[in-house]
Amino acid sequence: MADKILSKNDNKLASLTLDRNIPTPKEIPQEHSYLRRVGRPLRHVKYIPTKSLIFYSVNKPPQFSYEKKIKTPIAKDRLVVQVTNVGLNPVDLTIMNSYTKHMNREIGIGREYSGVVSEVGSNISQQWRQGDEVYGIFFHPNLGDGAAQSSILVNPSQDVIIPKPANLTFQQASGTLFTLGAAFNVLDKLESKGQLNESSNILINGGTTSVGMFAIQLLKYHYRVPKKLVVTASEFGATLLKSHFPDLCDEMVFVNYVTNARHLAKPLEDMINNREVISYDAQTGQPISTPYDQGKFNLILDFVGGYQLINHSATLLAKNGAYVTTVGDYVHDYKKDIFNAWNNPSANARKMFGRLLWTFDYSHFYFDPNAKYASGNDWVNKCAELVENEVVKCVIDKVYDWKQFSDALAYLRAGHAHGKVILKVEKF
Incomplete structure (x- = not known):
């Protein structure tokens, strides 16, 4: 093709096809950009x-x-x-x-x-x-x-x-606040249902538990229940309660649960039937008889647990009475008990079907202290007022x-x- 072009003696075309010794263009240097990791600005956390x-x-x-x-x-x-x-x-x-x-x-x-x-x-x-x-x-x-x-x-x-x-x-x-709140809510619920009033005859099982102590104070100092409270406690526990609340010594009747551990209902039944309380002198051991004429209980507050008192409800509780437990049918065992509201099958069954089978109201009480539930009865402010006015004490x-x-x-x-x-x- 080149020969044909040259044969026509076209100088312009010839100039375009001739090889020339022109140097190769030099590479133009370029700066490459790279992403680099830099320190993050300090945040003052x-x-x-x-x-x-x-x-x-x-x-x-x-x-x-x-x-x-x-x-x-x-x-x-x-x-x-x-x-x-x-x-x-x-x-x-x-x-x-x-x-x-x-x-x-x-x-x-x-x-x-x-x-x-x-x-x-x-x-x-x-x-x-x-x-x-x-x-x-x-x-x-x-x-x-x-x-x-x-x-x-x-x-x-x-x-x-x-x-x-x-x-x-x-x-x-x-x-x-935790145990006072529990005791207050137990009693407040009973009062709202008409089961706690001036004529209530009350048994407290576990009077030296923290909830039991607050319940005793609330019943006597806040609700002003006139009848004597029957309290199960050890001999040491009874002495302790008397020392902390000397003005209530004549307002409580003590039943020693230690000496009657396997038959706790027996001294209570004898007390009701015989219309007397038998206690024993700490020094001489001689029996002491005290009159008791309050009859069967309208209300049993159980802070210990167990089946003994429920098993004798017919002889202990008056008709249409109420039984409230914070533990259930099993005596508390802090080495084994777990945090589970459904770990008491018989107690839960009685809670659901008890009214169909018995003449008393059974309640297995669970205390939820979440503040969003407190507005129902304003228990927080009421408990705070009781504490500030020294109506109750820890x-x-x-x-x-x-x-x-x-x-x-x-x-x-x-x-x-x-x-x-x-x-x-x-x-x-």
């Missing part, structure tokens, strides 16, 4: 460090943990309480017994507390202030949170929290440093506590 008493399962002893932290600033509807004391309850043991396997997560201990407010969310700053002394209930059995921490994050819309009055010590405050049995938690839990588990067991929480 602060935390409140906490020391917590926790456990992993009932088969592994509790221990202290430093893993939980409270992020600040806190939510607008929350507040932080620096805990000073924690009240232990049997429910703490039943929750521990429920975790039989290592769940690889920390489970907290303690359901009620006292302390000082250290942080306040902006939405509740008109109601609460830093430095406020408070006490309340921190009940989260299914979430694993416990009050035995140096600081806790509280949601006032769910967690009951109230100002601590000056006449109440931190130790007393930490052991008051009876403390023992106080332990929280480093002695093993001794505190062992004492509670033995079932011999006559009043509240309190832990002192150190600052952290």
Whole structure:
């Protein structure tokens, strides 16, 4: 093709086809862009460090943990309480017994507390202030949170929290609200159903339990029940109640459940049928007879559990009477009992079908202290008023440093506590 073009002597075409010694163009240097990892701007996130008493399962002893932290600033509807004391309850043991396997997560201990407010969310700053002394209930059995921490994050819309009055010590405050709330709600429900009134004849099984002590005070100081209360207690327990409430010595009739452990109903039936109470002098052992003319009971409050009294309901309870238990048909065993509302089959069956088979009203009481349920009868404010006016008081049995938690839990588990067991929480 090139020869044909050249043969025509076309100089222009020839110039286009001739090879020329032109150097190859040099490569134009280019700058390549690369993605580079750079440092993230610092975010000023602060935390409140906490020391917590926790456990992993009932088969592994509790221990202290430093893993939980409270992020600040806190939510607008929350507040932080620096805990000073924690009240232990049997429910703490039943929750521990429920975790039989290592769940690889920390489970907290303690359901009620006292302390000082250290942080306040902006939405509740008109109601609460830093430095406020408070006490309340921190009940989260299914979430694993416990009050035995140096600081806790509280949601006032769910967690009951109230100002601590000056006449109440931190130790007393930490052991008051959970058991007082339970006793108040039991009696308030009975009063609303017309089963608690001035003519009520009442038997309290377990008068030296914390709930039993508050029930005695409420019945005599708040409801002003005129008849004598029949109380089952050990000899030591009866002496203890008399020492704490000397003005009620003549308002209570004591039946020793220790000497009648297997036949608790027998001395009660004899008391009703024979119209006398037989007690024994502590020094000489001689029997002492005291008249009793109150007849059968209109109301039995059982804070111990067991089937003995129910089995003799026909001879103990008056027609249309009421039987309320916080435990169930089995005597409490804090080494085995678990946190489960349906672990008492016979009690639950009686609760559902009892009215068809018996002439008394049976109730297996369960206390849910969530603040959102408290508006029904305003029990929180009513209990706070009773405490502030010194109508009722918390009876403390023992106080332990929280480093002695093993001794505190062992004492509670033995079932011999006559009043509240309190832990002192150190600052952290």
